[in-house]
Amino acid sequence: MSRAIVVSRAVTGLLFLSQLVLGIAFWTGHAQSLVQLHMTLGGLFVLSLWALAALCARAGAPRAAALLTTFMGAIVTWFGLVQMQIVPGANHWMIRLVHLLLGLVAMASGGSLASQVPRSSRTSGRTVAEGPARA
Secondary structure, eight states: OOHHHHHHHHHHHHHHHHHHHHHHHHHTTOOGGGHHHHHHHHHHHHHHHHHHHHHHHHTTOOHHHHHHHHHHHHHHHHHHHHGGGSSOSGGGHHHHHHHHHHHHHHHHHHHHHHHTSOHHHHTTTOOGGGOSOOO
16 A cells, blocks of 8 residues: 555544543533644545545545545545534434534544555555565
8 A cells, every 4th residue: 555545544533532532521521622632633634534545546446435535535524524503402403413424433543445456556566466665
């Protein structure tokens, strides 16, 4: 797998983890002053997810999987921006749960996409039979 894909996948995962930690803090009634940070990191998460989708598509992953990952990023962004206007009040926890599930699906779709990069691309353009590249 190309180094760019590995780095993009790692960045996406770290951003997702930070989002998860902040989201749990919000759910437990803490860190409300960090909502803007959560939104900014969410935007970076989606951008890194889109970069991962583009890199994987370029490396030969199925276009449908790359498009699904891109679409999931757009849905997470849209839902995150409008969630405060959907079902306000005591039942808003359901909307938060949907937002969390969408984020999980987006992250899983990125991970699945990276695993679908053809084997020849995973070894920096060399086939497995040729072995590792020599410096």
